[in-house]
Amino acid sequence: MADTDPGTAERLDVTPAHRELLDQVLDKWSLEVLNTLCERPSRFNELRQAIPAVSQKSLSATLRRLERNGIVERRVLSSRPVAVEYRITPLGKTLRSPVDALLDWADGHLGAIEAARRAYDEAEPTAS
Amino acid sequence: MADTDPGTAERLDVTPAHRELLDQVLDKWSLEVLNTLCERPSRFNELRQAIPAVSQKSLSATLRRLERNGIVERRVLSSRPVAVEYRITPLGKTLRSPVDALLDWADGHLGAIEAARRAYDEAEPTAS
């Protein structure tokens, strides 16, 4: 086997810090926020329109979390009426490639996985 | 700009099915389970030793979830005393590459992100 064999290659272990980071960056709404902000900087309510299913509270929390992690930048544009713009940072852009890889994987294997789920659920009606 | 520019490239949107899939596969313990099973097939208690922080319940739930999604396979080896082996499936192996990309990203940018967090927390003591 070559050392590129995924079964034998040495791999990074998942430390608590890695875990926390992924939790902060891959939570329920972050990916959609990232996707939107990678297309263009957006105002708060533009994001709400772009992601209709998110609540005010969750969008606000997601943005603050991403801001704290240096993934997005919050920019106050004017003060009356208040205008705020969110944009992706250079650090945030580096997230694109691995996240896209993940999304591509999910998209490419969704069919196989749904088939596996059906097979599993079929086989294990757990009595009834 | 080339069409490889992350700011202009067309991207997959994140559907609820994608979200659910990622939630099932990237949850708290799945990555460590995957990492361990990619090295070698393992018994239940071997996994507990390899991942000391996981509880029985969570490990069991993680394994059943991954099994249902076709990522790992559960194999009963003998019946008295019970021996069970878990191993990664071919489908599960396809997860390696995108997950490694993510882990590499996390590892490579952890320092910058921790710096961003310190800067943010410093600037926003939010009273006290």
Add this chain to the structure above:
DNA sequence: CGGTATCCGGTGGGATACTG
């Protein structure tokens, strides 16, 4: 050995109401 059942506290996130 390899789990399941039960309890239980903390957290995520929606709905709603209010504010600068």
Add this chain to the structure above:
DNA sequence: CAGTATCCCACCGGATACCG
């Protein structure tokens, strides 16, 4: 417009006890 505050509940995951 861009949030925060409050309430509330569902779910996650740990601890413990029990089972085939």
